Amino acid sequence: MSAAVTIPLDSSIRSQAALRPGLSLAGQLGLRVRLASVVSRDQDAGERKALLQSILAARGLNDALVEVITHASVTDGVMELINQDPDSPVVMSTHARGLVGEAVAGSVASHMVRNTHRPLLFTGPEFAEEWTGPIRTVLVCLDGSPLSEAMLPEAVSFARAIGADIRLIQVLKPSFGVGGGADSGEWVYLRRVADHMPELHGMSVNWDVLHGKDVAQAVVEYSALIKGAVIAMTTHGRAGLQRALMGSFAREVVRAARSPVLVMRPEDKS
Secondary structure, X not given: OOOEEEEEOOOOOHHHHHHHHHHHHHHHHOOEEEEEEEEOOHHHHHHHHHHHHHHHHHOOOXXXXXXXXXXXXXXXXXXXXXXXXXXXXXXXXXXXXXXOXXXXXXXXXXXXXXXXXXXXXXXXOOOOOOOOOOOOEEEEEOOOOHHHHOHHHHHHHHHHHHOOEEEEEEEEOXXXXXXXXXXXXXXXXXXXXXXXXXXXXXXXXXXXXXXXXXXXXXXXXXXHOOOOEEEEEEEOOEEEEOOEOOEOHHHHHHHHOOOOEEEEOOOOOO
16 A cells, blocks of 8 residues: 555645645545655755645644655656556646646646546546545446446445445436336436445445436536535546546536546556
8 A cells, every 4th residue: 555645736826726635535544645746947846845845834744745856847757756656546636728637737637647547536626615525425427338337446446445435426318218207217227336336346335317418517516515525437538538438528527526536547458
């Protein structure tokens, strides 16, 4: 197991949005916090390190780790930092502009999604100031595809490690199942997946079918009602999160979510 939760930061206030879920996650896992940062010039390293240490001191975190490296590419530098500990949970902020966005600097978040299969916990530009831990519920977004279901074992591992519940959610268009009763076909898929979770993944889960014309917005609004929620989903990561589960679904959720979003690009087993 890793010794710390890694939180990449730059000098911006925006990047510090990742601290709340990052600190919550570290506390629930019983791990230290590791603030990681990249500068382009050696002479900037001391100032950046002092900034990160002041951030930690303001929160009374005296045992946290700080690491600043110099690299010509911020993107490659961040990847170098997180790859030093492949088991370290990573929590970071992103602006979600276009792709998953300009995170920490440039397109770090989208580059990370493309170049790793580990789950990454993001906070987007609409991440709520009132969000507080601990993380209590992991909302796993499913759409009936093998891609979306690849998140299940990772979500179970994540939830089990922090003592959180799992709730499977699926968004259906309002016209789905017109003419059926309360137990019409719209419920069948999620109920079947939930029923098999104890056998396949060793964990019982809840589930809920949502309705909405805007799939991403339905997920965002639902998650905002649940205290300590984290949204979990997969992406192809062919262009960051631009091509994702249900088209631009992951990109739109990260952009609009008021909760942290756990994103993973599964390995291609075809």
